[in-house]
Amino acid sequence: MMTKMRRLPSQERGLARVELLLKAAEELIAELGYDRATTNAIAARAETSIGSLYQFFPNKEAIGQALVSRYMSQQRALFAAVFERDLSGLSLEQAVNQLLDPVVAYYGSHLDLTTIFATAHSSPELVQQVAAFNHELIGRLSQLLASRYSQLTTEDCQVYAMVVREVAGHLLGVAQTSEARLSGRIMTEAKRLIIAYLSHCELERTGDNRA
């Protein structure tokens, strides 16, 4: 990984500035997209100067990198707690809740950077980093499915995991940009959708193999 910062803040002042800058960047990128969120605007919203911004970040991409890094470690922490738990005794519905509830809660107060940076053609680095994280998550999910449904092949598990992750991520993103009333409903539907899909996958291999 490239050097993330030009100069690590050593004083409290510097650290606070970096936090303000990241917060401002997150807001602006959410509002305008990565390209339109100019470094000058980010500095302005953080109530500081471009000079200060470039004292800590070597270039614009480093800001995106920092945001994505933070996002990924937060998400990893979120999932680590769930993946450690033993879900084998739970019903499918309970297991899905265990997996999605933390993410839903997280998305209540944080942005879906995956969606934002998955299409940030401006910096292939970021796109690839987000893609790698996605792949990592799908791998974990795939293992979970494999341990739960031993009759499924590895490849099927991977495909199912990918579908579930894509669909869940997308619907949560949609929920985030919807009005509050719809938002909750969409998340509920996301869960129902995944439960229905996985039940279907499960049945297909255990029950009749005709249709």
Added chain:
Amino acid sequence: MMTKMRRLPSQERGLARVELLLKAAEELIAELGYDRATTNAIAARAETSIGSLYQFFPNKEAIGQALVSRYMSQQRALFAAVFERDLSGLSLEQAVNQLLDPVVAYYGSHLDLTTIFATAHSSPELVQQVAAFNHELIGRLSQLLASRYSQLTTEDCQVYAMVVREVAGHLLGVAQTSEARLSGRIMTEAKRLIIAYLSHCELERTGDNRA
């Protein structure tokens, strides 16, 4: 709607240029995103000059407009054929196939402009246009669901329709950017996902109302 073209091409030469420009624009936007696809680059790929580009299109947004317009009318034609047909006698699986197969075929040779322009922060006009088209489609789908499952409320139909549209669109987009082998599989899964979801919706209201 705003004037789409600065000067309508009246000679065969002009019409061919416009087509080349639109093709180049579609390619570049797919590769780089709307923002990074510069008008100079579009003209260059179409093997013409910026002057010629601006002879037909008043500004960059007009190129996006033209692409989206064309995309929407093609999609509308695609769905019109399906919506006219009577799907009430078909099984859920057959009905879903009738709806999705044309879209899958279309996406085999065309880009998913919906995904691309849904996040084009550069021109709110385009975003809104795509959103309106999405809404139109969801309305149609909702009616279809309502006529098929009379026990569902209007609001439920709308929510289900929205979920189905979002999920189908997203997965088809993912399929488009995957390798050929995965691509087909994802589309199959998209269908299975929707079938599983709608079966689930259907059962929930007819069968037991406990879980």
Added chain:
DNA sequence: AGATTATATGAGCAGATACTCGTCTTGTCA
């Protein structure tokens, strides 16, 4: 053919944007 219209061209302009640098202020530590 002559006139008029349609199309082609690309140097260059105005504005925006990522980023630098010299200067100033604040903190730290002997």
Added chain:
DNA sequence: TGACAAGACGAGTATCTGCTCATATAATCT
């Protein structure tokens, strides 16, 4: 307290990008 480092600042620069315009060529019409 003095000296050095960390941080703050913002005018300025190089570059890019959407777009214009003066000029040249090709098609069409009378």
